[in-house]
Ligand SMILES: Nc1ncnc2c1ncn2[C@@H]1O[C@H](COP(=O)(O)OP(=O)(O)O)[C@@H](O)[C@H]1O
């Protein structure tokens with residue numbers, strides 16, 4: 350792997366960051382913004398910069414070594430991909446659904462975007478607290494459906510801009526799909542087929558990290574973050590990734606099981622409505638189902654297991670999904686029903 354030199358600037362250090370912002374002319378020479386380190390991410394440093402004039406920025410700096418237990422490296426040049434994502438999603442996503450890009454500096458592996466104003470909530474935090482607002486689910490589906498539809502409409506340009514899939518391969522296909530396949534013999538052929546199919550399906554702009562954790566809710570509207578694995582590829586991946594989050598919560602938040610099951614069904618219906626008559630809509634459903642199963646298993650047996658699922662949950666999800674992979678349901682409706690039944694029958 351190519352890693353572009355070691356970077357001296359650490360944006361989590363307020364003094365050096367302020368000096369950098371002054372020297373690069375981003376702020377006035379005498380200005381001292383308030384710098385707050387934001388928690389949450391594993392692959393970047395993320396810092397809130399609040400200026401005296403009332404402006405608030407979030408700066409992200411890509412790390413070469415991710416903050417996980419295992420040694421996991423990724424080229425920090427991916428910050429350039431995230432900046433491209435921010436720039437183009439401003440045109441593809443619904444208005445206000447992404448943060449405006451302010452500036453980028455590839456040499457220091459950083460970018461700045463406008464901060465989502467406070468107060469805001471993280472959609473994952475709301476979901477795990479059982480606060481499932483139907484309008485949030487609708488927006489969550491419409492947001493990705495709009496990106497997929499517009500990405501397809503502008504496919505000539507988008508296919509060139511987001512042609513490179515190396516970060517998607519190293520941060521998604523390998524840790525979620527290939528690694529899980531290597532650990533779960535009974536799922537190996539399922540993943541091999543799905544990986545080959547995914548590489549061959551190149552229809553539109555795919556976010557690649559479409560998780561409630563990467564969505565903030567401000568004044569009732571969703572704002573999507575974290576675009577470092579964006580690429581031109583298979584929209585079914587985003588559907589599977591997102592649906593696996595909804596279904597893992599149906600499993601985990603027992604009191605809201607039916608609410609999350611309904612949310613997964615609504616997500617699919619609203620999404621279909623948002624993509625409209627794109628020619629790849631026809632055979633999307635069974636493929637989206639297969640990505641959902643692949644992600645459900647990856648989130649309990651891959652390199653990046655969901656932290657809120659305990660050992661008993663992980664085992665139950667593991668067995669339910671491996672059984673479903675033998676005869677994958679043909680529709681989202683059926684998949685949701687079977688998954689919820691399987692985990693409920695297993696005594697949870
Ligand atoms: N534009 C923004 N406005 C407000 N908070 C943000 C913004 N961008 C990121 N954050 C905060 O930083 C956290 C990590 O950002 P994210 O882009 O998801 O980084 P990572 O790639 O490390 O996961 C988010 O969950 C959010 O709380």
Ligand SMILES: [Mg+2]
Nearest residue numbers: 390562563575
């Ligand atoms: Mg994130």
